[in-house]
Amino acid sequence: MKQLQDIIQTVQHNCNIADCHAANDYTLCVYLLKMREYYRWEKKLSFNEKLINSAVGDWISKRELQWHELENSEYAKIEINGTTYSVFESDKINQQLEPHGLIYSGGLNQFHHPHFFIAELKKHTVIDDFHVYITDTEFARELTAPPAMSHNKTIFIRQQSLKRMIWERLEEWQWKKGIGPMSRALDHYDFDHNLDQALEQMTEHETDVLLHHEIGEISAGKHLGEAWHTMLASLPRSKANFMARAVRDHLADCRSTLPMLIKEKRFASIHFYFGNFNAMRKEIFPSLFEAYQRWAENNDETLLIKQIEKGQLHWENIADDIIGLHKTHRKDYMKRISTLVEQNKL
Numbered sequence: 001m002k003q004l005q006d007i008i009q010t011v012q013h014n015c016n017i018a019d020c021h022a023a024n025d026y027t028l029c030v031y032l033l034k035m036r037e038y039y040r041w042e043k044k045l046s047f048n049e050k051l052i053n054s055a056v057g058d059w060i061s062k063r064e065l066q067w068h069e070l071e072n073s074e075y076a077k078i079e080i081n082g083t084t085y086s087v088f089e090s091d092k093i094n095q096q097l098e099p100h101g102l103i104y105s106g107g108l109n110q111f112h113h114p115h116f117f118i119a120e121l122k123k124h125t126v127i128d129d130f131h132v133y134i135t136d137t138e139f140a141r142e143l144t145a146p147p148a149m150s151h152n153k154t155i156f157i158r159q160q161s162l163k164r165m166i167w168e169r170l171e172e173w174q175w176k177k178g179i180g181p182m183s184r185a186l187d188h189y190d191f192d193h194n195l196d197q198a199l200e201q202m203t204e205h206e207t208d209v210l211l212h213h214e215i216g217e218i219s220a221g222k223h224l225g226e227a228w229h230t231m232l233a234s235l236p237r238s239k240a241n242f243m244a245r246a247v248r249d250h251l252a253d254c255r256s257t258l259p260m261l262i263k264e265k266r267f268a269s270i271h272f273y274f275g276n277f278n279a280m281r282k283e284i285f286p287s288l289f290e291a292y293q294r295w296a297e298n299n300d301e302t303l304l305i306k307q308i309e310k311g312q313l314h315w316e317n318i319a320d321d322i323i324g325l326h327k328t329h330r331k332d333y334m335k336r337i338s339t340l341v342e343q344n345k346l
Contacts, residue, residue, distance in 0.1 A: 012140035020067030182275035188268035216256030254311035
């Protein structure tokens, strides 16, 4: 395809516009960490290559100036073989790109900001009418690059972003050390002697875990219906928003991810899952983490299985109640959602 580079440049241009509107969503600390990682990706630097702070600082200043200049810009349409497409016509665009080994996504992220990327297509499968695209090298992306994402009936597993996330967890562990879920997960791979191979192996293993989480999301979505998406779309960035998302994550993982990990005895991935158990998920489901700790100590999975089974029904009921609050208490539903989840920790 002759205009391939033009398409990539257009997508990156749109990514830059999206970034100029979304970058302020982060705290300064998170923003700087993301910008350092973004710099590494753009400059095609290896994970273990030391970054020069002055070079990163200069790059950030130039990027922020570029964002300022793009603040009032409109997203550029994507032209392929003489046909022009809206940035959100992903299916039509991919009909043109997939034969050339590329895949594109144009949609809204979890906070309803436009989100774009274009990458090398590694594998395309269909599961229950959902198209699953596993990608490798990313040619255009935004400041935020989630390892997995869903849009309509499409699932994207972004292996380059997943590998970056694993590297970041490895770096964090190297700073903190200590015994815990992350150290137990990393012990299953030879990071000390063959970093690249260990990253590749762990990325392949965790790709399947991400896919099962997305399948769990789909299963949860079928139960919750459009009312859940309407409710979530109405929530601004808030405690209620993070709580609602954590509820659905728990529902998805209790339905799909965790039963698979235990059934297949994916010990490294179980440790990695709990090594990434973020504060909100741990806050509302402390008994699950406690059950994991007991399993890690004595290899008895009985309590862990019990908490997963209990979580399926519990979080399904809480999610239904959240929808009900949104329908019946329009004025103060955010406060009511937070109170509901607070009072029903498991």
